[in-house]
Amino acid sequence: xxxxxxxxxxxxTLIASDDVVLFMKGSKxxxxxxxxxxxxxxxxxxxxxxxxxxxxxxxxxxxxxxxFSDWPTIPQLYIKGEFVGGSDIVKQMHExxxxxxxxxxxxxxxxPVAAPAIKVSPSAAKILTEALTDGGPGAVIHLTVDARFxxxxxxxxxxxxxxxxxxxxxxxxxxxxxxxxxxxxxxDFVEGPGGAGFKIDNPQRPPQxxxxxxxxxxxxxxxxxxxxxxxxxxxxxxxxALIKGAVLLDDAAVKRIEALSKDTPIAFHCHHGGRSQSxxxxxxxxxxxTVYNLAGGIEAWSRDVDPTVPRY
Numbered sequence: 001x002x003x004x005x006x007x008x009x010x011x012x013t014l015i016a017s018d019d020v021v022l023f024m025k026g027s028k029x030x031x032x033x034x035x036x037x038x039x040x041x042x043x044x045x046x047x048x049x050x051x052x053x054x055x056x057x058x059x060x061x062x063x064x065x066x067x068f069s070d071w072p073t074i075p076q077l078y079i080k081g082e083f084v085g086g087s088d089i090v091k092q093m094h095e096x097x098x099x100x101x102x103x104x105x106x107x108x109x110x111x112p113v114a115a116p117a118i119k120v121s122p123s124a125a126k127i128l129t130e131a132l133t134d135g136g137p138g139a140v141i142h143l144t145v146d147a148r149f150x151x152x153x154x155x156x157x158x159x160x161x162x163x164x165x166x167x168x169x170x171x172x173x174x175x176x177x178x179x180x181x182x183x184x185x186x187x188d189f190v191e192g193p194g195g196a197g198f199k200i201d202n203p204q205r206p207p208q209x210x211x212x213x214x215x216x217x218x219x220x221x222x223x224x225x226x227x228x229x230x231x232x233x234x235x236x237x238x239x240x241a242l243i244k245g246a247v248l249l250d251d252a253a254v255k256r257i258e259a260l261s262k263d264t265p266i267a268f269h270c271h272h273g274g275r276s277q278s279x280x281x282x283x284x285x286x287x288x289x290t291v292y293n294l295a296g297g298i299e300a301w302s303r304d305v306d307p308t309v310p311r312y
Contacts, residue, residue, distance in 0.1 A: 129169070
């Protein structure tokens with residue numbers, strides 16, 4: 001459908017509102033898709049400020065920007081009024097150094113990143129050293145610790161962009177973005193009833209999301225143990241079915257959560273539990289200590305707690 005003159009003017013105004021404008025799902029503080037989160041993570045390392053436009057809050061903008069840019073997907077990045085591309089292109093440009101060059105003077109000089117200090121048990125060092133033999137000359141152990149504190153160990157050649165260090169006599173590399181999350185990590189190799197494998201303890205790993213069944217969540221809400229329940233669905237879904245008292249997780253709600261004490265218990269729900277799990281994990285990463293996700297979402301709530309809530 002062609003863009004109306006009014007919508008075109010609105011999009012042009014948004015694009016001109018800042019040197020760097022990202023049309024995305026969610027907001028800078030709470031991306032609501034992995035592709036949007038990937039671009040936010042890159043921009044956060046390069047620029048001190050930029051503007052984001054949440055396309056989920058306005059269907060006209062969501063559809064219109066695709067037509068305006070002649071680009072079928074979200075997110076979409078604009079720099080100084082020029083369309084750059086989506087997640088894959090931004091990632092490729094960043095890895096090649098082209099994105100920093102395009103951002104120019106807006107780029108923040110990167111602070112030096114130190115290799116993490118970790119511990120490797122003798123049993124783990126033995127297994128890792130044996131793995132290096134199979135990796136060929138110059139191979140190292142690549143350690144990863146992603147934003148959700150999921151850990152990985154892999155054997156491969158050295159990457160010139162990664163940090164090199166040694167622990168337990170084993171050569172390691174880690175991406176600069178993962179280094180801080182690996183500080184004081186302990187790698188062990190253990191045997192148990194389920195078999196042998198690596199055990200990785202990370203003192204920085206935040207608390208885990210608590211999966212709460214519908215009846216238990218209702219009891220926690222009724223008792224006042226949980227006073228904050230947020231709905232991660234779209235406004236259109238809320239018109240179809242609603243848990244009384246749940247607040248739409250829009251930009252205003254995100255700011256409200258950010259103003260709460262990190263000791264405040266908070267809970268999230270969506271249709272089946274997937275989107276709300278991502279939201280819960282995000283706010284755990286922001287330092288909240290007690291975060292719940294409604295297991296099975298509003299579908300399970302309708303089935304087990306309140307059958308008057310429509311199922312869809």
